[in-house]
Amino acid sequence: MNMTKEVIILIADDDTGHARLIEKNLRRSGLNNPIERFENGQEILDFLFQRGEGRHRSKDISYLLLLDIRMPQIDGVEVLRQIKADPELKSIPVLMLTTTDDPREVERCHTIGCNNYIVKPVDYEKFAEAITQLGLFISLVQVPEIHLGS
Amino acid sequence: MNDYSGMSKAELIERLQSLEQSTTHTHQVELRDNEERMRAILQTAVEGIITIDERATVELINPAAEKLFGYSASEVIGQNVSMLMPSPYREEHDTYMHNYSSTGHPKIIGIGREVVGQRKDGSVFPMDLAVSEVRLANKRLFTGFVRDITERKRAEAQLADLAQTLAEKNKELETIVYVASHDLRSPLVNIQGFSKELARACDKVRATLESSNDPKVSKPEIKLILEEDVPEAISFIQAGVTKIDALLAGFLRFSRLGRAAIKIERLDMNAMLQSIAKAMEFQVKQAGATLKIDSLPECMGDSTQVNQVFTNLLENSLKYRDPQRAGLIEVSGQIEDSHSVYTVRDNGIGIAPEHQVKVFEIFHRLNPNASEGEGLGLTIAQRILERQHGKIWIESKIGVGSSFFVSLPSTTNLRNKR
Numbered sequence: 001m002n003m004t005k006e007v008i009i010l011i012a013d014d015d016t017g018h019a020r021l022i023e024k025n026l027r028r029s030g031l032n033n034p035i036e037r038f039e040n041g042q043e044i045l046d047f048l049f050q051r052g053e054g055r056h057r058s059k060d061i062s063y064l065l066l067l068d069i070r071m072p073q074i075d076g077v078e079v080l081r082q083i084k085a086d087p088e089l090k091s092i093p094v095l096m097l098t099t100t101d102d103p104r105e106v107e108r109c110h111t112i113g114c115n116n117y118i119v120k121p122v123d124y125e126k127f128a129e130a131i132t133q134l135g136l137f138i139s140l141v142q143v144p145e146i147h148l149g150s
Numbered sequence: 151m152n153d154y155s156g157m158s159k160a161e162l163i164e165r166l167q168s169l170e171q172s173t174t175h176t177h178q179v180e181l182r183d184n185e186e187r188m189r190a191i192l193q194t195a196v197e198g199i200i201t202i203d204e205r206a207t208v209e210l211i212n213p214a215a216e217k218l219f220g221y222s223a224s225e226v227i228g229q230n231v232s233m234l235m236p237s238p239y240r241e242e243h244d245t246y247m248h249n250y251s252s253t254g255h256p257k258i259i260g261i262g263r264e265v266v267g268q269r270k271d272g273s274v275f276p277m278d279l280a281v282s283e284v285r286l287a288n289k290r291l292f293t294g295f296v297r298d299i300t301e302r303k304r305a306e307a308q309l310a311d312l313a314q315t316l317a318e319k320n321k322e323l324e325t326i327v328y329v330a331s332h333d334l335r336s337p338l339v340n341i342q343g344f345s346k347e348l349a350r351a352c353d354k355v356r357a358t359l360e361s362s363n364d365p366k367v368s369k370p371e372i373k374l375i376l377e378e379d380v381p382e383a384i385s386f387i388q389a390g391v392t393k394i395d396a397l398l399a400g401f402l403r404f405s406r407l408g409r410a411a412i413k414i415e416r417l418d419m420n421a422m423l424q425s426i427a428k429a430m431e432f433q434v435k436q437a438g439a440t441l442k443i444d445s446l447p448e449c450m451g452d453s454t455q456v457n458q459v460f461t462n463l464l465e466n467s468l469k470y471r472d473p474q475r476a477g478l479i480e481v482s483g484q485i486e487d488s489h490s491v492y493t494v495r496d497n498g499i500g501i502a503p504e505h506q507v508k509v510f511e512i513f514h515r516l517n518p519n520a521s522e523g524e525g526l527g528l529t530i531a532q533r534i535l536e537r538q539h540g541k542i543w544i545e546s547k548i549g550v551g552s553s554f555f556v557s558l559p560s561t562t563n564l565r566n567k568r
Binding site for chain 2 (some may be wrong): 015016017018020022024070072073098100102120128129146
């Protein structure tokens with residue numbers, strides 16, 4: 001019945017624990033979209049730009065990217081810059097994740113063109129809340145035919 | 151009362167002469183007195199005082215100025231004052247004098263400024279110079295007051311150096327605070343998050359147990375929670391605690407460095423590298439690598455800390471080997487100017503240009519999963535060398551290998567100083 005493909009949520013975060021917590025809370029907020037995790041900037045770039053031997057994206061699937069800023073080697077800001085510089089990829093919604101609320105960093109990401117910016121709070125309730133809001137945000141950018149929580 | 155009427159002509163003349171002499175005498179005594187006072191002032195003045203005429207010929211130089219320039223008065227008096235100046239001021243001085251007498255525009259008179267003086271031995275020194283002009287009935291005199299400001303200049307330079315160091319330290323501190331805010335919070339997010347997950351799992355177990363009177367029914371769900379959710383949460387919590395502990399230990403090690411007493415001595419680098427190689431023999435063998443050590447020059451440094459730097463560099467070379475080829479690590483050294491420069495060259499994976507600065511950043515790790523370590527080795531190496539007037543830098547090419555350069559003051563440098 002549902003002909004539209006679901007949005008796949010990509011999580012690029014070098015911290016496995018953070019990625020798991022995000023996933024668990026997204027599920028708890030009622031989101032059932034497939035989630036794929038990437039451990040560093042290079043992995044997600046290879047996936048998006050269809051390079052290397054690992055996973056590659058498909059042309060007919062919509063993606064949404066949750067991108068951690070501080071990753072070794074290629075960091076989130078650089079990944080964001082490359083995505084926004086690519087005519088095809090720049091339409092992918094990107095949400096930045098970070099443990100800092102350094103205003104300079106926030107501004108830098110907004111200048112490059114991230115869609116949203118989420119600080120991972122140490123306070124778990126706030127974290128869960130932020131992710132729940134993120135779930136709502138994702139449900140809004142999805143195509144309307146998709147049933148949530150089914 | 152003198153009665154001159156009874157005096158003979160001869161007596162009168164004699165009397166007159168004696169009167170004349172006594173006035174001249176008083177006048178002469180006064181003059182001499184004045185002159186002696188002036189001389190005493192000139193002789194004892196701390197400042198150098200030099201008087202020249204309109205043609206820049208020295209008329210007077212006081213002992214302080216003699217001492218300052220290393221000339222005796224007889225060598226200077228009657229000479230052009232420009233002999234006390236280095237080129238190009240020496241050549242320009244006549245023009246200044248000429249310009250002033252023709253235009254009346256002073257360059258220095260009545261103002262005072264910092265200039266450079268030249269001693270008899272040819273050495274130069276910074277000095278403060280104030281010049282005043284005296285117009286006498288038949289000529290003009292210029293008096294220069296000079297003071298050696300070498301010490302002041304040195305203090306000023308030291309202060310500027312200190313300000314520079316402080317600015318660098320400040321920047322380093324900012325980096326550390328920035329990194330701390332990221333890296334220390336990361337594991338905290340996990341500890342908090344998974345503790346909550348754990349609590350939630352417990353709630354679920356409790357609820358499941360309460361909702362059914364038959365323990366058999368709830369077993370699979372409880373089993374899932376106990377076998378997956380709970381152990382996962384516990385493992386992340388423990389990993390988080392371990393990570394924070396390692397980061398704090400790293401901070402402590404780093405901060406201790408700044409306080410550790412260092413003993414600078416002559417270091418036999420051949421002996422040091424041989425002993426490091428011996429200690430690492432097993433690691434090198436296990437890695438299937440070859441370690442070559444050239445003949446190395448001596449240097450000045452703290453034995454323990456310099457050993458730590460080279461151990462770290464060799465460990466890094468072993469850690470970041472290229473699996474495509476057998477590891478080769480070469481240590482060489484040479485004297486360049488006042489420093490001994492050592493090179494630790496490997497044929498490992500290499501570091502991309504954009505990451506080369508970052509390798510010295512605190513807690514920065516290029517491949518966190520590839521090997522152990524807290525990302526502190528090169529930060530500490532840099533810190534150690536800075537404190538010993540040394541330096542560390544890198545040249546690297548991806549897929550070819552890295553060269554780390556360490557420079558420390560050479561022993562010849564020290565000998566010259568003494």
